Amino acid sequence: xKGKRLNLWGWFWAVAAMLxxxxxxxxxxxxxxxxxxGLISLLAYRTVLADSQFLASFRYSAIMGLITVTISVLxxxxxxxxxxxxxxxxxxxxxxxxxxxxxxxxxxxxxGLIRTFSGPPFQLTLTPFKTDxxxxxxxxVLSMPYMFRAIDVGMRTIDVRTLTEAAQSLGSNRxxxxxxxxxxxxRIAILSxxxxxxxxxxxxxxxxxxxxxxxxxxxxVLVGRSRAFEPAALAIxxxxxxxxxxxxxxxxxxGGSTQQQLTGR
Amino acid sequence: xPSHLHMKPSSMQKSPAFPFSxxxxxxxxFIFILAFLILPSLNLFSGAFKDSQGNFTxxxxxxxxxQYVLKSYAISLEVSVITSLAGGVFGFFVAYAIxxxxxxxxxxxxxxxxxxxxxxxxxVPLAFAFIATLxxxxxxxxFLKSICYADxxxxxxxxxxxxxxGFNLYSMSGLALAYMYFQFPLMVLTITPALExxxxxxxxxxxxxxxxxxxxxxxVAFPILxxxxxxxxxxxxxxAFGAFATAQALTGGSIYxxxxxxxxxxxGDVLGNPNEGYALAxxxxxVMAITITAYTILQRRTTRWLKV
Numbered sequence: 001x002k003g004k005r006l007n008l009w010g011w012f013w014a015v016a017a018m019l020x021x022x023x024x025x026x027x028x029x030x031x032x033x034x035x036x037x038g039l040i041s042l043l044a045y046r047t048v049l050a051d052s053q054f055l056a057s058f059r060y061s062a063i064m065g066l067i068t069v070t071i072s073v074l075x076x077x078x079x080x081x082x083x084x085x086x087x088x089x090x091x092x093x094x095x096x097x098x099x100x101x102x103x104x105x106x107x108x109x110x111x112g113l114i115r116t117f118s119g120p121p122f123q124l125t126l127t128p129f130k131t132d133x134x135x136x137x138x139x140x141v142l143s144m145p146y147m148f149r150a151i152d153v154g155m156r157t158i159d160v161r162t163l164t165e166a167a168q169s170l171g172s173n174r175x176x177x178x179x180x181x182x183x184x185x186x187r188i189a190i191l192s193x194x195x196x197x198x199x200x201x202x203x204x205x206x207x208x209x210x211x212x213x214x215x216x217x218x219x220x221v222l223v224g225r226s227r228a229f230e231p232a233a234l235a236i237x238x239x240x241x242x243x244x245x246x247x248x249x250x251x252x253x254x255g256g257s258t259q260q261q262l263t264g265r
Numbered sequence: 266x267p268s269h270l271h272m273k274p275s276s277m278q279k280s281p282a283f284p285f286s287x288x289x290x291x292x293x294x295f296i297f298i299l300a301f302l303i304l305p306s307l308n309l310f311s312g313a314f315k316d317s318q319g320n321f322t323x324x325x326x327x328x329x330x331x332q333y334v335l336k337s338y339a340i341s342l343e344v345s346v347i348t349s350l351a352g353g354v355f356g357f358f359v360a361y362a363i364x365x366x367x368x369x370x371x372x373x374x375x376x377x378x379x380x381x382x383x384x385x386x387x388x389v390p391l392a393f394a395f396i397a398t399l400x401x402x403x404x405x406x407x408f409l410k411s412i413c414y415a416d417x418x419x420x421x422x423x424x425x426x427x428x429x430x431g432f433n434l435y436s437m438s439g440l441a442l443a444y445m446y447f448q449f450p451l452m453v454l455t456i457t458p459a460l461e462x463x464x465x466x467x468x469x470x471x472x473x474x475x476x477x478x479x480x481x482x483x484x485v486a487f488p489i490l491x492x493x494x495x496x497x498x499x500x501x502x503x504x505a506f507g508a509f510a511t512a513q514a515l516t517g518g519s520i521y522x523x524x525x526x527x528x529x530x531x532x533g534d535v536l537g538n539p540n541e542g543y544a545l546a547x548x549x550x551x552v553m554a555i556t557i558t559a560y561t562i563l564q565r566r567t568t569r570w571l572k573v
Contacts, residue, residue: 007366007367007368009362009366010361010362010363010365010366010367010368011362011366011368012362013355013358013359013361013362013366014359014362014363014366014368014372014376016355016359017355017359017362017376017379017449017453018375018376018379020355020445020446020449021379021383021450023398023405024394024395024397024398024399024446025394026404027394027397027398027399027403027404027405028393028394028397028398028404030397030404031397031398031403031404032397075293075294075297076294078290078293079290079291079293079294081290082290082291083291085290086287086290087287087288087290087291090288090291094291094294097298097302100302100306101302102503102557103503103550103553103554103557104306104550104553105506105507105508105509105524105549105550105553106507106509107507107509107524107527107528107531108309108507108527108546108549108550109305109306110531111309111527111530111531111542111546112305112306112308112309112546113301113305114531115305115308115309115312115543116304116305116308117305122300137297137300137301138301140297140301141301141302199385203387203388203389203390204388205388205389205509205510205513205514206509206510206528210528210531210532217388217389217510220389220390220393220514221389221513221514224389224392224393224396224514225517228402231393231396231397232393232394232396232397234390234393235390235391235393235394235397238386238390239382239386239390239394242382242385242386243382246378246381246382246385
């Protein structure tokens with residue numbers, strides 16, 4: 001008797017949650033397929049994919065994503081390696097620093113970034129190239145909590161000291177140790193960090209918007225203001241992209257201890 | 266895990282000395298952080314206490330008591346409190362359903378996976394999804410509108426159009442519904458481990474002592490869980506309070522959240538004195554700092570219990 005009642009109560013909430021998940025998703029999908037009156041068609045998707053502005057902004061965001069991932073990995077893998085090897089005591093401080101982007105709202109951070117770098121002595125907003133340097137730095141900071149945690153979790157599973165000592169006794173220098181020993185051992189952690197980092201850059205609005213760069217986020221806002229069906233198609237496409245990124249992470253970290261990541265807006 | 270554990274003692278012995286050679290590997294990281302995180306933050310902080318000539322002043326802080334600004338803080342707090350409480354309660358029961366509630370394994374898998382997806386799904390696409398679903402021509406709106414009947418005089422009556430009952434997606438209630446899409450999944454993700462930590466023995470022991478289900482929850486489970494529940498709710502509060510993109514894309518900036526106001530300040534639209542924008546931003550950072558401190562303290566309490 002009692003067990004059954006509990007079960008119903010549980011089912012009620014489980015079903016409610018599934019409805020909250022699926023109804024907007026289904027509604028969006030349905031809406032995105034109705035651009036041609038009275039017909040189900042992929043016209044909205046075709047329109048988006050044929051829009052040269054979409055392609056340009058997607059390419060821009062994807063390239064920035066790749067650059068961000070590369071630099072981010074180059075900064076954080078050696079840093080975390082060094083912490084584990086030489087300075088475990090510094091880990092709490094570094095950890096607090098790396099979650100700061102969660103504490104400071106993105107809009108506040110971008111405000112500070114723009115006010116700092118839009119005038120002397122460190123002006124970085126005069127040319128598109130310099131602004132791209134600034135925006136990359138911003139992306140690295142915003143995705144830092146994910147990247148640091150992914151690499152930190154990965155580094156925890158390997159025995160950094162033993163590996164380092166073994167490599168040293170075989171005559172490797174620090175650079176060789178990082179490239180030939182640490183990176184290959186961390187490839188799954190790096191990959192999952194990279195995927196979240198990439199997804200963050202692709203979905204980011206505020207930096208691209210306020211630094212006036214042709215990123216995907218500002219493009220989407222623009223489309224949202226002037227079109228009806230294309231935004232729904234874009235939403236489905238970005239659902240799919242988030243889905244693929246998370247799916248890949250789960251696939252690569254099967255059995256590992258990579259945690260579910262929290263929020264990125 | 267083990268390698269991490271046995272590293273601790275050696276770090277204890279070493280940490281007081283910290284010779285420079287130990288820090289050299291962290292120099293690139295610190296230079297980067299200094300330039301692109303610390304410097305902008307310090308600028309923000311010092312800017313809040315400067316007038317337009319760069320002299321020290323507290324006048325900008327007066328701006329925080331401006332009616333317009335207070336209103337925007339009130340709106341931001343309202344959306345954040347409502348969605349964190351509602352999302353917290355909803356998320357808690359969903360987490361309950363998939364842990365103690367005995368729903369099948371596949372339900373749990375689906376809900377956990379979707380929570381991971383939805384908690385990461387925010388910003389502009391989220392606004393688009395809700396416009397397509399609940400906007401004036403959205404999927405659900407169209408469906409509810411189509412439920413019609415003819416009254417005695419033969420006129421068509423469609424009693425379920427939500428827009429006839431004061432609902433508007435492009436207002437506070439719409440924004441709150443959209444925020445809920447990432448709020449309750451975030452709760453599910455953060456509270457599920459705590460619910461999993463509730464030992465079956467505790468329930469059995471209390472039942473053996475004659476406790477009812479209500480007594481078990483009130484006297485045993487809840488006292489153990491409340492720090493995690495409160496902590497997770499605070500986390501939800503923070504995630505709504507700092508959100509910008511969804512509100513911007515959904516309402517075009519017509520709801521004056523603090524984040525929207527700061528955005529307009531960056532564009533140079535509204536406020537006369539740019540330094541007042543710093544004060545606005547400082548206010549937000551203070552709210553977030555309080556939030557995260559409370560979260561961290563509560564988190565400590567929780568982990569102590571769950572490790573036992």
